[in-house]
Amino acid sequence: xxxxxxxxxxxxxxxxxxxxxxxxxxxxxxxxxxxxxxxxxxxxxxxxxxxxxxxxxxxxxxxxxxxxxxxxxxxxxxxxxxxxxxxxxxxxxxxxxxxxxxxxxxxxxxxxxxxxxxxxxxxxxxxxxxxxxxxxxxxxxxxxxxxxxxxxxxxxxx
Numbered sequence: 001x002x003x004x005x006x007x008x009x010x011x012x013x014x015x016x017x018x019x020x021x022x023x024x025x026x027x028x029x030x031x032x033x034x035x036x037x038x039x040x041x042x043x044x045x046x047x048x049x050x051x052x053x054x055x056x057x058x059x060x061x062x063x064x065x066x067x068x069x070x071x072x073x074x075x076x077x078x079x080x081x082x083x084x085x086x087x088x089x090x091x092x093x094x095x096x097x098x099x100x101x102x103x104x105x106x107x108x109x110x111x112x113x114x115x116x117x118x119x120x121x122x123x124x125x126x127x128x129x130x131x132x133x134x135x136x137x138x139x140x141x142x143x144x145x146x147x148x149x150x151x152x153x154x155x156x157x158x
Contacts, residue, residue, distance in 0.1 A: 004133045009050035017045040034059040073147040093153030098142040113137040
């Protein structure tokens with residue numbers, strides 16, 4: 001089973017907690033607003049659990065008025081705001097553009113990322129809800145960092 005890199009997990013946990021505190025929300029308040037149990041949020045902030053689904057990160061980001069990218073990279077405070085394009089749409093466009101640029105088929109990228117052979121096809125068709133570890137493994141195979149998969153996709157890649 002794929003495992004999340006410790007540095008990725010640590011960074012995600014620390015950034016989420018820092019943003020939550022800066023927004024003046026308790027764990028109870030954020031958990032309730034994001035429809036996540038408080039023990040799960042506490043485990044995330046205590047670095048005991050960080051492999052979340054992208055949709056869960058989106059819920060946290062929406063409640064904190066930031067972008068998912070802010071949990072996975074150190075953007076300046078003045079840039080920490082929601083992006084106009086949905087995170088999954090950005091991931092789909094960026095994975096597809098990077099994959100095609102490297103001449104990889106969906107199946108080959110899936111296999112290289114240690115996923116079932118149809119995973120990337122399902123992802124690119126919006127049928128998969130990736131976990132952070134999925135993004136990590138795809139990014140590693142594509143030779144980029146996770147934040148690159150979440151950057152705003154160029155109009156021609158959408």
